[in-house]
Amino acid sequence: MASQGQIAFDEFGRPFIILRDQENQKRLTGLDAQKSHILAAKAIANTLRTSLGPKGLDKMMVSPDGDVTITNDGATILQQMDVQHEIAKLMVQLSKSQDDEIGDGTTGVVVLAGALLEYAEQLLDRGIHPIRVADGYEMAAHTAIEELERIAETFPVDGDNPEPLIKTAMTTLSSKIVNKCHRQMAEIAVNAIMSVADFERKDVDFELIKVEGKVGGTMEDSLLVKGVIVDKDFSHPQMPKEVRDAKLAILTCPFEPPKPKTKHKLDISSVEDFHKLREYEKEKFDEMVENVKSKGANLVICQWGFDDEANHLLLQKQLPAVRWVGGPEIELIAIATGGRIVPRFEELTSDKLGYAGIVRELSFGTTKDKMLVIEECKNSRAVTIFIRGGNKMIVDEAKRSVHDALCVTRNLIKDGRIVYGGGAAEIAASLSVAKKADEISTLEQYAMRAFADALESIPLALAENSGHAPIQTVAEIKSRQITENNPRLGIDCMFTGSSDMKEQHVIETLLSKKQQILLATQVVKMILKIDDIRAPNDKL
Incomplete structure (x- = not known):
């Protein structure tokens, strides 16, 4: 033991042994390291997968102090999770980036990144080099975004007619805890944005909107104060x-x-x-x-x-x-x-x-x-959204939900184009990528097909969370999108009897969808290119 370690003494003179096991530590490199990274990312994505969509489940997080947070907002869930793995931390940052930039789609972007890595693992097992996979994903992402821009519809953003904006905000709020009064919350969010928006610059100053919450009353008591x-x-x-x-x-x-x-003395006699x-x-x-x-x-x-x-x-x-x-x-x-x-x-x-x-x-x-x-x-441009709720958890979650609705409305003012939700946009993009893959003769075609399959993970998760048979439902919608040439068809999560998302008013901003695909692809490319992790003090 003396050869492996060194005896030292604490302040009371008690001996203890310092073992040198740095040289004996195993470090993962190459394919093993990539498998380990993919496993960590998939674990994070699977945690969030069940929170996707209007029927998605909530997560309860308990902090070390015993504070309880209940939410299905992807960014909040990941921030509260105590993750140790470096790649898992990357996924947390991915969700935060989506939240900071767009404010919506924080769960979807992590689920998509997890699916991309899952399919990448199968390609690595088949002997395809990670760089070729990353290149194929890059090509597929460009194809998907071109398709989204092709099917996007221009959206009327008019201060005198806020109804279309309210319907878009309602799509965001449909998966949140506030969905019992999501019409009212959507109106509050849209009116707040309209009060502070600068239509000439196509910009919204969030500093002018304050969201204040107070425990007590019901959620319907929430109001917008000019x-x-x-x-x-x-x-x-x-x-x-x-x-x-x-x-x-x-x-x-x-x-x-x-x-x-204090340095002066005052005597009162x-x-x-x-x-x-x-x-x-x-x-x-x-x-x-x-x-x-x-x-x-x-x-x-x-x-x-x-x-x-x-x-x-x-x-x-x-x-x-x-x-x-x-x-x-x-x-x-x-x-x-x-x-x-x-x-x-x-x-x-x-x-x-x-x-x-x-x-x-x-x-x-x-x-x-x-x-x-x-x-x-x-x-008069400074406004306050005042939120009420039965307890602190409901008020906090309502604040997060309203923030998402504010961000979506802001995005529509920045870029007034929309795609349809319920997985419709992802299926349309997936079909486009799969078609493009058939035209490519190089090895990247396999990565592009994997990308197309990964895009389907969003509608699959939506169908699964809503209680549909996932594979059967998605296959049916894919087939109908091709035969009817209708990119608006998605998963009928609310069982309304119609798969046309335009009829259901399930609308998402083009900015949010593009950002999801771009961010997920960038992070996945980064993870695929890592084949070793070293700590700063590691010796070669």
Whole structure:
């Protein structure tokens, strides 16, 4: 043992042995390494596979602290999973990329990548080199995207007629926990985007949309506020519950009398001294209040707190105030009301005040929870989506669902083309890739056929999750797409009796579908080209 290890001593003098087994560790290389990578990626994809589609199942994640999250959003599931394998981490990043870029299709992109790797494994077993497989996948992805662009339909994005956008948002929400009121949620999301969208630049600033949730009530109580909601109330219960034509002083300095600094010592030896100090503080505070009122402000939003004495004086001077408003919230209020954030009282001027038509206190629930609503703002483009739900899990999942609906609507404003969901677009792309493979004489044709089969994994998963016989249903739809020349035919997940996704209004954005195929192909190519993993301290 002495030859293999080294004796060391801890701080109490107890001996322990350090074993050197770095040289004895087995490292996977070549085909074994690729098989290991594919196995890890397939494990992740199979976990998400059952969450795909409107009948997909939810996952429950429990954090180390015992917090429970229930969701079927692919990106959220993978972020919460504690994965150790490097390739599994790549799949988590893949889902996150789709979420950041598009916001929708986070489950589909991982399922597709898993299927691509599964079929790639069969090709590797047949002796085809990984680079040839990767090249074939690249060619197939281009063919699939060309087909998607061919079958895509232009979508009317019109601020005066939001109905088509609402139907698209409803497709996204149909697989979420909010599907019992998905029409209402879709309307809220579309109206929020319409309020902040810049149609000339074809862009949407998400910074102007705040999603606020509060436990209590039902999901139907959710609403869109054309302004800002702050989870605070007026600092004194006797202050007015409503301020009209509010001119807001937005302060980041403490609204209270000056305090002696800690390094100074203040001796108060008599009652008179104490009264003098109190009078001085009151006088200074009166000056502060008068200073704010003289500039025309009739409401103060303060980032910091103020004590009860200051609160009482504010009430006496009839100056409503809100305290402890957080940094992001105070910035949003400044953007919405057109005000400037003032760091020192001396800098407050009348042109730095924000304006809101009405600031009112909302009271709801048996607990009489209170929130402030700032409406009719100068910058009417700032909006807040206020979500209610029976418990924290439902509110959190509703927030994630609304985020997806917002992203889909944003994508339609960026690129107003759509394809049909329910696996219709994937089957059409699969048929196109398989046809193209027959025209190619080189080895890449095998990889292209594998790509076509992998594309079918999405409709297969949808059919399986909905309770259909998967292979029979997909084969039937494929056959009908060819004979009827109709790329709108997909899986009837909701058992409506029609496979035409146009009739069912199951719509997905072209941007989302293209991004799914491109991202999945890029990651799979990257994984196929890895034949060894070394840690930084590994010795050759």
